[in-house]
Amino acid sequence: xxxxxxxxxxxxxxAASLFLVASGLSIIFGVTRIVNFAxxxxxMIGAYIAFTLTERLxxxxxxxxGIVIAALAVAVIGVIVEMVLLRRIYHAPELFQLxxxxxxxxxxxxxxxxxxxxxxxxxxxxxGFKGAIDFFGQNIPSYDLFLxxxxxxxxxxxxxxxxxxxWGVLVRAATQDRDMVAALGVNQKWLFTSxxxxxxxxxxxxxxxxxxxxxxxxxxxxxxxVEVFVVVVIGGLGSIIGAxxxxxxVSELNAFGILIFPKISIILVFLVMAAVLIVxxxxxxxxxxxxxxxxxxxxxxxxxxxxxxxxxxxLAALVIAATLPLFAGNYALTVGSEIAIxxxxxxxxxxxxxxxxxxxxxxxxYFGLGAYGVxxxxxxxxLPMIVCLLLGPLLGCMGAAVFGFFAxxxxxxxxxxxxxxxxxxxxxxxxxxxxxxxxxxxILGVWPASWAASPSHFYWLSLGVAALVTxxxxxxxxxxxxxxxxxxxxxxxxxxAVGINAKSIQWTAFVIAGTxxxxxxxxxxxxxxSVFPDNLGISLSVDALVMVLLGGVETVSGAxxxxxxxxxxxxxxxxxxxxxxxxxxxxxxxxxxxxxxGIVGMLExxxxxxxxxxxxxxxxxxxxxxxxx
Amino acid sequence: xxxxxxxxxxxxGPAHILFDIGFEVGEGEVVALLGRNGAGKxxxxxxxxxxxxxxxxxxMFEGKDVSARPTHExxxxxLGYVPEERRIFTDLTVExxxxxxxxxxxxxxxxxxxxxxxxxxxxxxxxxxxxxxxMSGGEQQMLTIARTLMGNPSLVLLDEPSEGLSPKIVEQMxxxxxxxxxxxxxxxxxxxxxxxxxLISDRAYIIxxxxxxxxxxxxxxxxxxxxxxxxxxx
Numbered sequence: 132x133x134x135x136x137x138x139x140x141x142x143x144x145x146a147a148s149l150f151l152v153a154s155g156l157s158i159i160f161g162v163t164r165i166v167n168f169a170x171x172x173x174x175m176i177g178a179y180i181a182f183t184l185t186e187r188l189x190x191x192x193x194x195x196x197g198i199v200i201a202a203l204a205v206a207v208i209g210v211i212v213e214m215v216l217l218r219r220i221y222h223a224p225e226l227f228q229l230x231x232x233x234x235x236x237x238x239x240x241x242x243x244x245x246x247x248x249x250x251x252x253x254x255x256x257x258x259g260f261k262g263a264i265d266f267f268g269q270n271i272p273s274y275d276l277f278l279x280x281x282x283x284x285x286x287x288x289x290x291x292x293x294x295x296x297x298w299g300v301l302v303r304a305a306t307q308d309r310d311m312v313a314a315l316g317v318n319q320k321w322l323f324t325s326x327x328x329x330x331x332x333x334x335x336x337x338x339x340x341x342x343x344x345x346x347x348x349x350x351x352x353x354x355x356x357v358e359v360f361v362v363v364v365i366g367g368l369g370s371i372i373g374a375x376x377x378x379x380x381v382s383e384l385n386a387f388g389i390l391i392f393p394k395i396s397i398i399l400v401f402l403v404m405a406a407v408l409i410v411x412x413x414x415x416x417x418x419x420x421x422x423x424x425x426x427x428x429x430x431x432x433x434x435x436x437x438x439x440x441x442x443x444x445x446l447a448a449l450v451i452a453a454t455l456p457l458f459a460g461n462y463a464l465t466v467g468s469e470i471a472i473x474x475x476x477x478x479x480x481x482x483x484x485x486x487x488x489x490x491x492x493x494x495x496x497y498f499g500l501g502a503y504g505v506x507x508x509x510x511x512x513x514l515p516m517i518v519c520l521l522l523g524p525l526l527g528c529m530g531a532a533v534f535g536f537f538a539x540x541x542x543x544x545x546x547x548x549x550x551x552x553x554x555x556x557x558x559x560x561x562x563x564x565x566x567x568x569x570x571x572x573x574i575l576g577v578w579p580a581s582w583a584a585s586p587s588h589f590y591w592l593s594l595g596v597a598a599l600v601t602x603x604x605x606x607x608x609x610x611x612x613x614x615x616x617x618x619x620x621x622x623x624x625x626x627x628a629v630g631i632n633a634k635s636i637q638w639t640a641f642v643i644a645g646t647x648x649x650x651x652x653x654x655x656x657x658x659x660x661s662v663f664p665d666n667l668g669i670s671l672s673v674d675a676l677v678m679v680l681l682g683g684v685e686t687v688s689g690a691x692x693x694x695x696x697x698x699x700x701x702x703x704x705x706x707x708x709x710x711x712x713x714x715x716x717x718x719x720x721x722x723x724x725x726x727x728x729g730i731v732g733m734l735e736x737x738x739x740x741x742x743x744x745x746x747x748x749x750x751x752x753x754x755x756x757x758x759x760x
Numbered sequence: 761x762x763x764x765x766x767x768x769x770x771x772x773g774p775a776h777i778l779f780d781i782g783f784e785v786g787e788g789e790v791v792a793l794l795g796r797n798g799a800g801k802x803x804x805x806x807x808x809x810x811x812x813x814x815x816x817x818x819x820m821f822e823g824k825d826v827s828a829r830p831t832h833e834x835x836x837x838x839l840g841y842v843p844e845e846r847r848i849f850t851d852l853t854v855e856x857x858x859x860x861x862x863x864x865x866x867x868x869x870x871x872x873x874x875x876x877x878x879x880x881x882x883x884x885x886x887x888x889x890x891x892x893x894x895m896s897g898g899e900q901q902m903l904t905i906a907r908t909l910m911g912n913p914s915l916v917l918l919d920e921p922s923e924g925l926s927p928k929i930v931e932q933m934x935x936x937x938x939x940x941x942x943x944x945x946x947x948x949x950x951x952x953x954x955x956x957x958x959l960i961s962d963r964a965y966i967i968x969x970x971x972x973x974x975x976x977x978x979x980x981x982x983x984x985x986x987x988x989x990x991x992x993x994x
Contacts, residue, residue, distance in 0.1 A: 300856045300859045303852060304849045304852055306851075310811060311847045312860060313831040314809055314811060314832075314835060315835060316835035317832055317860070318833075319832065
């Protein structure tokens, strides 16, 4: 019995940091409508700075002072980020906001390694809370008790701040109607900045308070952000009470999940999250959001099938690509295969997010499931390659069917957070379930059959599949299903009013996209000869988003171009620098701020400008239609 | 002149909404902006306070051009705005709604306190702690006006204050607007209802399809039934 009580208290203590970070995320989202992906990064910087300060400053005052100063310092960094970056993208579609803050996260991950080194740092114990308290023979660290008391205190302070101060009233008003607050003479800019500072302060405090409990390391940002996303999805985004209750719930589920399913403890959290989503899709304490009207892009040009000339051009490009083995070496062919697989992956995500308006932040899950599917079939069942390639993607299909069912119940940022959390769950399973997946060691020796073994043959195979997939998905855009899907994207309510079963259409699209990604993953497993948990990791999911974004969200051909350019750049970059995350993150931020329409979008704009200059232009596509407020 | 609008043009995306709008409001005057649904009344107001991004023209408020300034600065200079859709903060109580509108005292404008506003709108005083979401339409309309007055404006843009209200509440609204006028607040009120406008206004402009097509005193408007019938639905 005593053991369970202690386990419960440990769970409560873990909830403290989770609550601090989640409430910060919620407060920021409430006012600015930005889901700050970089919140985990602020948490991590808080921990690192607190580590340095508490090492330098001595004594009790030094320790606690160091924690508070660290949180304040990170809040200042947050203010700078808000003023320099976020102010530029408040009116951008949420996809861009998520990506820009994710780009920041990537940059921070490399920066902390540059500053503090790659090793885990073990911090000082908290003065006055070094010991443990004996509870019927079980030890409870007294610092845990401190944390257990701290979170309700913080909750109380936040409550007073929001209910009893003018600032709090203004923030609550702005949460509901930003423009009206401005129309009453309140300077929104500073309100936003102050809210962001408070939210970041809470995140950094959460990180700083972790140092007596846990080692500080450079991957703690992603771990916390995924848990925080789960917390706010359960508790309801924008609700501080919700963040508190859900943080406790998730922490307890983790604490006891380890006892029930020691290998895959995350399953329990997933089951609870799924249950909450079915009953209250907007979270326990959240409010239903008005259906989002915006599509991922900034403007929507009407799409049209390719003209016969464009078809010939695409065919010519394919033929030219097919001649690569005639003059290129083996390395170039392997890179070529990888690029072709990236095209498959990117067009599958493009189908979901541009055609369907559902920006998934966890698309790699289905890519990786396809890869694992192949690996299981090839290694365990010993099936021939052609069968594996046909059946392997089915694992991606099944994963997409299960997760997609829950994901399409939500939209916008909730959808993004949920897909990310799902992907992370799949990743954890692959990572933890060593007896089946091999864990971190992966599954090795997935080699292609002799007919596809040579680099040129494999390249042709990948290229052929990529071409087929692209043509099939493109054809689907202009099929009745594609029209229905685009209708649900442009207006969920109106599409339902004309008799489209929106959720089922979106679910179908999710499954199609997941299966297609699985096809890419299946090829990838054979290309690399192995499968690792990284094949379903967040960074791969973001790669896909960046490919689509780089090519241009709004264009049908953008994904293909984006995938080719991005993959080629990426392979080159990794060979050139150790700081690839820093460069990639900076690159993402740059695209979002400077080239939100991507490569193809830019080319189209230039072409349109030229067309406008010469009078007899196409009247149909003369002007992009801005989505009116 | 308190407020002078010249050559105001506004766009929503590719759609041109307002065409060379121009009108004037004198110190302490109540001016009606009349027009049918969709004529451009609300867009005119939203453009004046800077809530429409794509706008051009000159907006002189108390002798200063405010057309390039952000919304909150225009409002802080004493140009109050009461939106059409009420837009009260439904999660906030009556008192908290007023708090959001509170701004410092201004030398050239009447000073409003909570108590003064509660005597102007007695209903509000009886429900100080009620959340805005649990008030009737008329009470919400009063709250929006009271909230704007908390900013001590010298001029108020009132967007369709009588819309959707019962005759009894409309009467109270007329009283309140006349009290505001007596206190020295200049008012521009947009209306579809000519009878309501006649009870409170000194002069009127008629707007139709984004253009001003008449301007004059109420008596001059009454002398031109042709204009009235062509542009206003009675």
